[in-house]
Amino acid sequence: MYNxxxxxxxxxxxxxxxxxxxxxxxxxxxxxxxxxxxxxxxxANTQSKPVVxxxxxxxxxxxxxxxxxxxxxxxxxxxxxxxxxxxxxxINDAQPEITDTSAAKKEPKKPKREKKKKESVLEQxxxxxxxxxxxxxxxxFEKVEKALKLKELQGSDSESTPEPEEPxxxxxxxxxxxxxxxxxxxxxxxxxxxWLANPIRVTSDTRKPFTELGxxxxxxxxxxxxxxxxxxxxxxxxxxxxxxxxxxxxxxxVAAPTGSGKTxxxxxxxxxxxxxxxxxxxxxxxxxxxxxxxxQVQAACEACAAAFAGSHDGKRVKVGTAMGNRPFKEEQGVIxxxxxxxDPKGYQKWLERQKQLVDLDADSADEEEDLEMDLKRPLPxxxxxxxxxxxxxxxxxxxxxxxxxxxxxxxxxxVRWLVVDEADKLLAQDFQQWLDVVNEKLAVxxxxxxxxxxxxxxxxxxxxxxATMTRDITLLxxxxxxxxxxxxxxxxxxxxxxxxxxxKEYAIKVxxxxxxxxxxxELLTSKxxxxxxxxxxxxxxxSSSSESDSESSSSSDSDSSDSSSSDSEPxxxxxxxxxxxxxxxxxxxxPSPSNTAKTFPTTVLIFTTSNTTTxxxxxxxxxxxPPHLSSLIGTLTSSTKTSTRxxxxxxxxxxxxxxxxxxDLVSRGIDLPNxxxxxxxxxxxxxxxxxxxxxxxxxxxxxGRAWNLVEYAEGRRFWREFCGEGMGAxxxxxxxxxxxxKVERVRVVEGVEIKEGGEKGERKKxxxxxxxxxxxxxxxxxxxxxxxxxx
Ligand SMILES: Nc1ncnc2c1ncn2[C@@H]1O[C@H](COP(=O)(O)OP(=O)(O)OP(=O)(O)O)[C@@H](O)[C@H]1O
Numbered sequence: 078m079y080n081x082x083x084x085x086x087x088x089x090x091x092x093x094x095x096x097x098x099x100x101x102x103x104x105x106x107x108x109x110x111x112x113x114x115x116x117x118x119x120x121a122n123t124q125s126k127p128v129v130x131x132x133x134x135x136x137x138x139x140x141x142x143x144x145x146x147x148x149x150x151x152x153x154x155x156x157x158x159x160x161x162x163x164x165x166x167x168i169n170d171a172q173p174e175i176t177d178t179s180a181a182k183k184e185p186k187k188p189k190r191e192k193k194k195k196e197s198v199l200e201q202x203x204x205x206x207x208x209x210x211x212x213x214x215x216x217x218f219e220k221v222e223k224a225l226k227l228k229e230l231q232g233s234d235s236e237s238t239p240e241p242e243e244p245x246x247x248x249x250x251x252x253x254x255x256x257x258x259x260x261x262x263x264x265x266x267x268x269x270x271x272w273l274a275n276p277i278r279v280t281s282d283t284r285k286p287f288t289e290l291g292x293x294x295x296x297x298x299x300x301x302x303x304x305x306x307x308x309x310x311x312x313x314x315x316x317x318x319x320x321x322x323x324x325x326x327x328x329x330x331v332a333a334p335t336g337s338g339k340t341x342x343x344x345x346x347x348x349x350x351x352x353x354x355x356x357x358x359x360x361x362x363x364x365x366x367x368x369x370x371x372x373q374v375q376a377a378c379e380a381c382a383a384a385f386a387g388s389h390d391g392k393r394v395k396v397g398t399a400m401g402n403r404p405f406k407e408e409q410g411v412i413x414x415x416x417x418x419x420d421p422k423g424y425q426k427w428l429e430r431q432k433q434l435v436d437l438d439a440d441s442a443d444e445e446e447d448l449e450m451d452l453k454r455p456l457p458x459x460x461x462x463x464x465x466x467x468x469x470x471x472x473x474x475x476x477x478x479x480x481x482x483x484x485x486x487x488x489x490x491x492v493r494w495l496v497v498d499e500a501d502k503l504l505a506q507d508f509q510q511w512l513d514v515v516n517e518k519l520a521v522x523x524x525x526x527x528x529x530x531x532x533x534x535x536x537x538x539x540x541x542x543x544a545t546m547t548r549d550i551t552l553l554x555x556x557x558x559x560x561x562x563x564x565x566x567x568x569x570x571x572x573x574x575x576x577x578x579x580x581k582e583y584a585i586k587v588x589x590x591x592x593x594x595x596x597x598x599e600l601l602t603s604k605x606x607x608x609x610x611x612x613x614x615x616x617x618x619x620s621s622s623s624e625s626d627s628e629s630s631s632s633s634d635s636d637s638s639d640s641s642s643s644d645s646e647p648x649x650x651x652x653x654x655x656x657x658x659x660x661x662x663x664x665x666x667x668p669s670p671s672n673t674a675k676t677f678p679t680t681v682l683i684f685t686t687s688n689t690t691t692x693x694x695x696x697x698x699x700x701x702x703p704p705h706l707s708s709l710i711g712t713l714t715s716s717t718k719t720s721t722r723x724x725x726x727x728x729x730x731x732x733x734x735x736x737x738x739x740x741d742l743v744s745r746g747i748d749l750p751n752x753x754x755x756x757x758x759x760x761x762x763x764x765x766x767x768x769x770x771x772x773x774x775x776x777x778x779x780x781g782r783a784w785n786l787v788e789y790a791e792g793r794r795f796w797r798e799f800c801g802e803g804m805g806a807x808x809x810x811x812x813x814x815x816x817x818x819k820v821e822r823v824r825v826v827e828g829v830e831i832k833e834g835g836e837k838g839e840r841k842k843x844x845x846x847x848x849x850x851x852x853x854x855x856x857x858x859x860x861x862x863x864x865x866x867x868x
Contacts, residue, residue, distance in 0.1 A: 272330075273548060276563035276570075279314040281337070281578065291320040292345065299384035309338035309777070312345070314564045319346035319540065321531030327560030328539040330500075330553075332546035334566065334575040335772025336748070336779075339498070340377045343540040347494045348381040350529075351468045352391030359412075359487075361469040361494040364477060364511070366502045368400040368719050369726070370746040371471050374498065378469055397467030399476040402719040408476070409484045414466045415453070423460035462486070469494075474503060474511035481514055489518035491526045496540045497556065499745050501547040501765070504555060512555050544772060545765045548572035573813045574768040580775035582783045582820040584795065589844035590788045594694070595854055596844070597758055598701050599825045600784060601681065601736070608679045609753045609780040676705045677735045679753045684770050686759040688714035688740050693861050694758060695738040700857040706736070713739040744770045750777065756784045760791050764812050767799050785820070796820075 284307040287297040300306075308316060311333040318329045319342075331339055343363075351360045363378075365371050378396045386393035397412045455461045463486020470477075480487045495515065497503055504512070519537050528535050539558055547553065569575055576582070587596050600606070685691045691714045699707040711725040711734040728734040730751060737743075738758075744766060752774045761767045775781025787795045796802040800820045801810025825845075843851050 272561050276565040277314055278567050279310045280567040281310050283310040283313050285313045290316040296384040303380050311337045312342045315342035323533050326532045326534035327562055328558040330561055330563045331542040332565050334577050335544040336776025339542045343496050344377050344381045348385055348394050351394050352385040358491040359465045360491050362492055363471040363496040364474050366499050368402055371398050371400045375471050394468045396469045399472040401476045412467050413486055414464055415461050416464050417456050417459040418462045420460040421458045424458045474508040478509045478511050478514050490523045493527050495537050498542050500541045500543045501545050504552040516557055545574050574811050575813045577775040578815045580781045583823045584785045584787050584820050585823050585825050587786050587788045592844050594697055595846050596825045606679050677709055680751055681736045681754045682773055683738045683756045683758050688716050691738050691740045696861050709735040711737045713743050715742045754782045764798055
């Protein structure tokens, strides 16, 4: 009670410190006085210790203690700490300061006063002394009276308040503000921006004729000849958002499963729009993470360019690539050219410059280039100017930045379309801050260049896609999207990693990790390695039946005419890229696709985690598999030359090769329409990677199979992270499967092949493989090891 009058101390515990007023202090009379009056100022002013101590002396300490106990129960129990104890003396020290100020002050003066008193007694008559005493007492009583009145007033006030029980004199804690409620809940879809939380949904089996979506009949006809008869679900949702429509102006984000047809969803509207422009200028940029994808998308662009060319839709759109697969200068020559432009003023400047050239010290590379340029004499009253040679550039981010910073005349001033495919990967890895560089260039306003009159929109259209789209707002914000809309397939949310409905997944338990290659061989030679789409895997992509169209039109492509490769293989120009989906030319030495189909009627893509493992496993398989199969193996690593990779992919698509061993290089985006089986020899490092890997099969509505070799030590991670098994009620597996879709457990046992279901068999020696097989594996491993050492 007394302690109410101590100003709230700063350190914790200070407020309650007076509570611990030692009982040894009851002789301090000021405390009860203050309890009664309940007014700091008053108490401080009165300092009238002796006057009213008796009425309250016995009452207040008890009450305060009791009160403290009850009030403390509302507070979390407070541990008695050393600090608390340490504070006690401070509090006690402080006490006299407040309560006995007068005493403290008077004590040293006492002798003087006493002396004075004695003197006055001696000097003054007794009546005067009595008067003085009376006077003092009166003033004290007056003050007391005043205080009591004040107390009464306070009492009547408090009665009028609804809280008469308010512990005015208690030792309870000072009133505290209501505790701040901390929102510890997880990020929910409600906390996402509306465009992410409320996507445009489309059921996965939706199909619509292209003409119904705004594609001209002529173009639709050409598309049909290329195998694109009706628009896939994701295309039916995205095309209306991107084709001319005054009500739909914003950017578009597409998060749809692997193989759902995202490429055509952006290539079609972009090519249709750009085909309407008369001159060739860079108007569309498509950014992709790998060269293989650049080449693949180039093929799709060419197919669409062919569809819109010649009809009333417009010109033939020119497509180029920049991915660092050839010398930079050569690439510059492919995408940029020069032309003579009538410009009398510029010509005059050029003439003046020529005069100065004599003194020019052309040290720097730039100046040398200037010199080279100046030496090319323009026609009279003309200047030589840099011009773009392509309408659409498909590129890797690093190479794009290089051209922006180093290629003369290369500009994004006229770019109307920016496509970022495999966006989660490109956003996560900030190659040379490519996005900042591009954003800065796209912020430049060139009158009319980025106007979409039919959409009431000005500014570049951005299309962002991935099968595993991030919902990291910070990353997405980096794209500076304008009024974006998200397209997802029915039942999915932003951030879902969806498994295609037509994919069947299996897990094979590898009980002897050291014998893992034998498990793979066992699987490859099992009855399960069969075509899964009704008939034997075709030796060529059926959708490329009308390649003659695009082939003839490709002659106009600037890339093809300009390119020449330093590689031994021909450079992957437009024509070459298109032939990615065509059968490779027949070679006398290699087996024909029909022969390979007889020996191995299906197609398999085997993933490992590194280039080294890929190379070694590929070699090991050629030794372990029967000879008729070992000739069907191809290898893809990131260290393989681009041209070799391209030819391997062509051979695989043609059916000449049937088994590909690959690192994660091809796990994203690569479209192998004839692929039946994916085998994860090494498990992928993340759920995202798993979805991309297995998504190389079961594309475009076709069937596919994914096989996982799961070592004992990897079991928990595999079933939990990729399949959601063993997750708590609050956890959610990001890998999404359709209803009834699950990963089946299978087992490889020599001779018996694969048994589905039950796992309870005893653990056999050598995982069930014979001693002979094990020795054979050891021999082959020795060969591979020896070759690796010899290299
Ligand atoms: N409308 C269509 N009709 C027929 N086939 C189509 C159609 N659209 C796309 N395809 C084919 O579907 C396959 C998958 O398309 P695409 O490569 O665009 O998939 P994706 O969604 O980009 O996959 P990923 O996420 O793995 O890159 C390709 O072979 C493509 O030619």
